[in-house]
Amino acid sequence: MTGDEACAEGALAAGCRFFGGYPITPATEIAEHMSERLPEVGGTFIQMEDEIAAMASVLGAAWAGQKSMTATSGPGFSLMMENIGLAACTETPCVVVNVQRAGPSTGLPTMGAQADMMQVRWGSHGDYEIIALAPASAQEIFYQTITAFNLSERYRTPVFIMTDEIIGHMSEKVVIPAADQIRTEDRPKPQGRKDRFLLYKPGPNGVAPMPAAGEGYNVHVTGLTHDEKGYPVMSIEAQEQMMARIRNKILDNRDDIILTEGHELDDAEIVIVSYGISARTSMAAMQQARAMGLKVGFLRLITIWPFAERQIRELAQRVKAFITVEINLGQIHLEVTRAAAGQAACHLVGHHGGAIISPDKVLAAIKEVV
Amino acid sequence: MTQAVARHEPSPAVPDHPLEDLIRSDRIPHIWCPGCGIGTAFAATLSAMKACGLDLATMCMVSGIGCSGRAAGYVKLDSFHTTHGRAIPFATGLKLGNPKLNVVVFSGDGDLFAIGGNHFIHAARRNIPLTVICLNNLNYGMTGGQAAATTPYLARTTTTPAGNHEAPFNLPLLAWAAGASFVARWTILHIRELTECIQKAFLKNGFSFIEVLGPCPINYGRRNKEKPLQTLKLYQEQTIIRNHADPSDLEIDFKKKVVLGEFVDKERSTCIENYDKTCRLM
Numbered sequence: 001m002t003g004d005e006a007c008a009e010g011a012l013a014a015g016c017r018f019f020g021g022y023p024i025t026p027a028t029e030i031a032e033h034m035s036e037r038l039p040e041v042g043g044t045f046i047q048m049e050d051e052i053a054a055m056a057s058v059l060g061a062a063w064a065g066q067k068s069m070t071a072t073s074g075p076g077f078s079l080m081m082e083n084i085g086l087a088a089c090t091e092t093p094c095v096v097v098n099v100q101r102a103g104p105s106t107g108l109p110t111m112g113a114q115a116d117m118m119q120v121r122w123g124s125h126g127d128y129e130i131i132a133l134a135p136a137s138a139q140e141i142f143y144q145t146i147t148a149f150n151l152s153e154r155y156r157t158p159v160f161i162m163t164d165e166i167i168g169h170m171s172e173k174v175v176i177p178a179a180d181q182i183r184t185e186d187r188p189k190p191q192g193r194k195d196r197f198l199l200y201k202p203g204p205n206g207v208a209p210m211p212a213a214g215e216g217y218n219v220h221v222t223g224l225t226h227d228e229k230g231y232p233v234m235s236i237e238a239q240e241q242m243m244a245r246i247r248n249k250i251l252d253n254r255d256d257i258i259l260t261e262g263h264e265l266d267d268a269e270i271v272i273v274s275y276g277i278s279a280r281t282s283m284a285a286m287q288q289a290r291a292m293g294l295k296v297g298f299l300r301l302i303t304i305w306p307f308a309e310r311q312i313r314e315l316a317q318r319v320k321a322f323i324t325v326e327i328n329l330g331q332i333h334l335e336v337t338r339a340a341a342g343q344a345a346c347h348l349v350g351h352h353g354g355a356i357i358s359p360d361k362v363l364a365a366i367k368e369v370v
Numbered sequence: 371m372t373q374a375v376a377r378h379e380p381s382p383a384v385p386d387h388p389l390e391d392l393i394r395s396d397r398i399p400h401i402w403c404p405g406c407g408i409g410t411a412f413a414a415t416l417s418a419m420k421a422c423g424l425d426l427a428t429m430c431m432v433s434g435i436g437c438s439g440r441a442a443g444y445v446k447l448d449s450f451h452t453t454h455g456r457a458i459p460f461a462t463g464l465k466l467g468n469p470k471l472n473v474v475v476f477s478g479d480g481d482l483f484a485i486g487g488n489h490f491i492h493a494a495r496r497n498i499p500l501t502v503i504c505l506n507n508l509n510y511g512m513t514g515g516q517a518a519a520t521t522p523y524l525a526r527t528t529t530t531p532a533g534n535h536e537a538p539f540n541l542p543l544l545a546w547a548a549g550a551s552f553v554a555r556w557t558i559l560h561i562r563e564l565t566e567c568i569q570k571a572f573l574k575n576g577f578s579f580i581e582v583l584g585p586c587p588i589n590y591g592r593r594n595k596e597k598p599l600q601t602l603k604l605y606q607e608q609t610i611i612r613n614h615a616d617p618s619d620l621e622i623d624f625k626k627k628v629v630l631g632e633f634v635d636k637e638r639s640t641c642i643e644n645y646d647k648t649c650r651l652m
Contacts, residue, residue, distance in 0.1 A: 018463065018466065018467050020459075020462075020463055039645070039649040039650045044466045044467070044645065045649075046462070046463075046466060048459060048462075048492070049459075049488050049489060049492040050488065052455075052456060052459070053456070053458075053459035053462075053488075053489050053492070054459075056452065056453070056456040056459035056460040056462075056463065056489075057459045057460065057462050057463030057466070058463060059452075059460055059463060060432075060450075060459070060460040060461060060462060060463025060464035060465075060466075060467060061463035061464065061466060061467030062463075062467070063448075063450065063463075063464055063467070064463065064464045064465075064466075064467025064468035064471065065467065065468060066467040066468075068463070068467065082453050082456075083452075083453055083456060085453075086452060086453050212468070213430050213448040213464060213468065213471055214427060214428055214430070214448065214468060214470065214471050216427050217448070218446050218447055218448060218449075219448050219449070220394070220442070220443060220449050220450075220451070221449070221450045221451065222442075222443060222450075222451035223451065223452065223453060224451065231394075231396075231397060231443070232443060232451075
């Protein structure tokens with residue numbers, strides 16, 4: 001199946017029962033697949049009037065108690081940004097898939113890119129933390145979609161799956177395990193007296209339990225700065241407390257959230273850093289370099305945000321250089337450079353968008369750096 | 371033997387507010403200005419909630435942004451104060467996510483019909499079972515009185531200092547054209563009719579829309595030489611109740627008579643019923 005279909009199947013396996021979407025190339029297949037499959041499992045699909053409405057409906061369904069999601073690409077992602085901020089501020093679990101295409105604006109609708117990596121991090125106004133994953137194959141999209149739902153439920157936060165047109169539309173073998181082999185998580189439910197319940201009072205991992213509408217908690221959910229009860233409080237102190245909560249629940253749990261994959265790092269002098277589709281061509285380049293006797297390793301970022309800063313920092317102590325490979329003009333490269341903090345040279349193999357980066361191009365960069 | 375602490379007993383001389391159980395009293399005082407009509411429409415909504423017989427635990431209120439959008443912050447129910455214009459699509463997700471919920475959208479004319487206009491017509495077209503109550507005060511109150519999609523022709527606002535050169539929406543006509551199952555208009559002066567009408571809308575299985583005309587003396591009245599009491603006099607003297615009136619006759623022009631009443635009350639299968647019928651066939 002295609003990466004897009006694997007995403008839809010992963011969502012269903014994770015327990016997603018609401019999809020609010022809007023057609024957009026190259027993410028439409030996710031909506032199409034969900035429209036067929038959701039009613040079969042008792043869920044609901046709705047095609048909204050635009051991506052703003054799609055994102056709003058996803059948040060409404062999340063507060064109705066459903067695991068909910070949407071899928072889009074660049075222009076739609078831009079439209080979703082205000083309600084993504086509402087999700088971060090109101091600590092609403094949901095999953096948003098961005099099957100990236102080349103931008104800006106309408107760009108190259110049918111051709112892939114990885115140029116929304118900073119938009120996903122900073123696209124809505126204000127300071128906040130989110131979680132973003134970048135799977136590299138259809139099989140991994142299936143699993144990472146489940147992981148995305150689990151993380152969103154565990155941390156009450158929007159979680160993003162940043163795929164691209166290339167893996168979204170590519171058909172590959174996908175093994176779907178039996179349901180009892182799949183671990184799914186549900187948001188912690190509050191206990192104790194309903195009239196004393198505080199909607200944003202953090203639990204042991206920094207995350208507050210979350211009831212659904214209709215369960216008798218009379219919750220108030222607002223995008224205004226609010227206290228632990230959820231009531232708007234227009235003060236600097238309330239802002240500081242709220243910001244600390246929504247950021248720290250992610251930052252303090254980085255070791256639990258961040259996934260990376262290392263290849264041939266032990267004796268590496270040069271480390272390629274990549275993610276998503278670019279990780280696959282980078283892997284080929286690394287193997288070719290090794291065959292030539294060059295000491296090249298590969299760090300694959302599976303979690304993009306929060307950024308694997310510690311992993312880069314540690315490698316920077318002992319490697320000569322990093323080469324970041326990504327289909328944009330250096331968005332994650334600059335993060336690697338920041339984390340390396342001058343301890344190792346940082347190079348970019350970038351692309352303006354519309355095609356994969358060939359292993360040859362990566363290999364050429366390796367030879368240059370050596 | 372321990373004795374239970376005596377609970378506050380309402381004194382007969384100063385009875386508790388009849389809507390106290392539905393109000394977050396710990397959030398009072400509210401932000402609405404003296405002479406504002408929102409509180410009256412809000413109270414009518416809460417009275418209708420209590421009177422309609424629906425289980426209050428299933429009732430939710432969703433608001434957008436603006437003065438009326440603050441309503442969700444004062445109701446002691448599951449309540450959602452969302453982004454500007456997006457109360458209806460949020461409410462759509464809430465309702466479809468759990469169809470047992472009874473969802474009311476309470477917001478203003480700027481929120482629902484300018485920035486949120488697209489969502490309104492699509493929710494009406496789909497016939498999503500929601501009750502949408504729009505407090506129409508003819509301008510953007512929260513931001514200090516700018517022109518709205520409902521501001522009458524030639525009316526003065528801070529962004530139409532020479533008078534509004536645009537034409538306003540006729541909201542019931544828009545709702546009717548988009549397919550709403552229930553459409554009505556009252557003013558905050560017609561509190562009994564309004565409360566009964568909201569009650570009816572709550573029990574309607576389909577998309578219901580009620581426009582409530584309410585004064586904004588601070589921002590709109592002041593700039594249009596309408597004293598607070600004069601606006602209420604207009605509501606009394608320049609309105610006429612005509613149920614089932616032709617929706618195209620419902621422009622708001624207080625120089626002529628403004629028509630109030632229940633204009634549409636029809637049966638049409640809802641989005642949820644149709645989804646179950648066409649998509650859940652097994």
